[in-house]
Amino acid sequence: MVSISPPPSRIYLLRHAEAQQATPGQKDFDRPLSDNGYAAAEIVADEAADKGYKPDLVISSTALRCRQTAAAMRRAVTPSTEFRFVDALYNGTPDIYLSLISAQTDQDSVMLVAHNPIIELTLAALIGREAMAGALPRGFPTAGLAVVDSAPSGWVLTDFITE
Template sequence: MAAILPPPIRIFLLRHAEAAWATSGQNDFDRPLNDKGYADAELVADKAADKGYRPDLILSSTAIRCRETTDAMHRAMGATVEVRFVDALYNATPDTYLEILDAQEEASSVMLVGHNPTMEQTLEALIGHDALLRDLPTGFPTAGLAVLDYVNDGWSLVDFVID
């Protein structure tokens, strides 16, 4: 897996909020958030903003549920936060997530909005298996936001924000 060295010095990993089940003939890509998902996205965005978390850049999967989760985060963070939608984040591997993060040399903090299991695997690649099991024993929940800082030559989970 790719190693990520600063910048960025802070990474936010946000798993999209809960999506609706696909309707007949609907592609997975096109599934929107369900009512709980909309509420959870707003709650986690508000909590993150209340804690002063504000990335320089938000990179989001182009899937509808990620776009809707990103919209909630963008509203809470303020219109000046740059948002980019990245096709490669849908159905990606953890290596792809890490490569995209590593390519963000101009930003000191980056938020990635994506999918599981890739989001959990990316977190594990950054903080290690033991830390993942300790900090998220039940896995990476929908609308969960991991906040990581680069400390002492390694990535450390400093906070986990949920609805």
């Protein structure tokens, strides 16, 4: 497990919702959400809001499908929630994801909207591979939202929302 000391004391990891297949000549970066992806992003954002999950800061990949997933969250969070879009999340590594989180010492809760397999590897780095495998035996689904809290023993998966 990774040693990130609070703050932030809550981390949200949101995998972008289902994207359309690339059309001929289209870059992966520019793939939009599918109709199912739009619906799933809205469902997860609504459920997160219903549960009171409102991050202070949302950091999203600049890829179109992540920006569109973050837009669904924008409608579900408080007006004071800050949104940042970071190129490094597109082809990032778990170390980049974790560095972005740990650098947010002025925020109590931070959400990353990003890509698999790195979002899954980031969750495993925080809570441990065994806990990750036990909680998500089929892996981290599209539009999945992990809620991870700081505890005396380290980081703990508190909730997982999916459509």
